[in-house]
Amino acid sequence: METVIRLEQVSYRREQIEILKNINWTVRKGEHWALLGLNGSGKTTILDLINGYIWPTLGKISVLGELYGSVDVREMRKQIGWVSSSLQERLHSNDKTQNIVISGKHASIGLYEKITEQEVEQARSLMNQLGCSHLFGRSYQTCSQGEKQKILIARALMAAPKILILDEATNGLDFLSRESLLASIQQLAEQPDSPTILYVTHHIEEIMPVFNQTLMIRRGEVFRQGPSTEILMKDTLSSFFETPIQVQRLNNRAWISIP
Numbered sequence: 001m002e003t004v005i006r007l008e009q010v011s012y013r014r015e016q017i018e019i020l021k022n023i024n025w026t027v028r029k030g031e032h033w034a035l036l037g038l039n040g041s042g043k044t045t046i047l048d049l050i051n052g053y054i055w056p057t058l059g060k061i062s063v064l065g066e067l068y069g070s071v072d073v074r075e076m077r078k079q080i081g082w083v084s085s086s087l088q089e090r091l092h093s094n095d096k097t098q099n100i101v102i103s104g105k106h107a108s109i110g111l112y113e114k115i116t117e118q119e120v121e122q123a124r125s126l127m128n129q130l131g132c133s134h135l136f137g138r139s140y141q142t143c144s145q146g147e148k149q150k151i152l153i154a155r156a157l158m159a160a161p162k163i164l165i166l167d168e169a170t171n172g173l174d175f176l177s178r179e180s181l182l183a184s185i186q187q188l189a190e191q192p193d194s195p196t197i198l199y200v201t202h203h204i205e206e207i208m209p210v211f212n213q214t215l216m217i218r219r220g221e222v223f224r225q226g227p228s229t230e231i232l233m234k235d236t237l238s239s240f241f242e243t244p245i246q247v248q249r250l251n252n253r254a255w256i257s258i259p
């Protein structure tokens, strides 16, 4: 199967501190991954490496078949959509939702190019896909937090990325908005032409069945990786969190609590 991302013996050191240690990780086409790790475990550092914002101290990284070091990372970034909370702060919130979506095509914060009818239709169709077409025509700032997240995912999809990174996408959402967003993500991931999704979360119950693989990072190292159904189990999670955990399965999702 086609390799989408490969990290081989990747280490990243900053000021004598080893932030990532010997990471080996392969993402293949058709997989969607959940990335799990406590605060400061190294998730963002891995994403920064994949986006070519930083370089590994040791090891090799290849993305979409291109080995980093011998490729223009700015070109690679066009194929990677990254939705994170820091993006929200940088957008022009008076803009209409569809213009925010369309701006994803030009990888710009505001819209400086002339919008074509085709782009408007593409934005409408993506908003429809994310279940937020009713927001078309509204100004972005009047949207709720959950609605904004859907707009930002549609924006990332506007550039037809091969990889989509959803970084703590449900932060600040109430439980209904969260479930609505998760349902939209699930639907997106189920599409045959979906980008490969990397879903970063602190919440195990957000790992829907479509995230068929999970990478667990602890203190800069891979703690475990593989099929989510094998990893999201009581024993693995208890040793990962270094505390006894109990797991209940509901709607094919694992809900954890402390006994």
Ligand SMILES: Nc1ncnc2c1ncn2[C@@H]1O[C@H](COP(=O)(O)OP(=O)(O)OP(=O)(O)O)[C@@H](O)[C@H]1O
Residues within 6 Å of the ligand: 014, 015, 017, 019, 037, 038, 039, 040, 041, 042, 043, 044, 045, 046
């Ligand atoms: N430029 C840097 N210089 C020194 N330390 C850094 C630097 N960047 C990251 N770190 C440290 O590396 C560790 C991993 O950080 P990282 O942001 O990757 O974690 P994370 O898993 O994304 O955490 P969170 O869930 O809180 O976002 C942290 O201890 C952080 O303080």
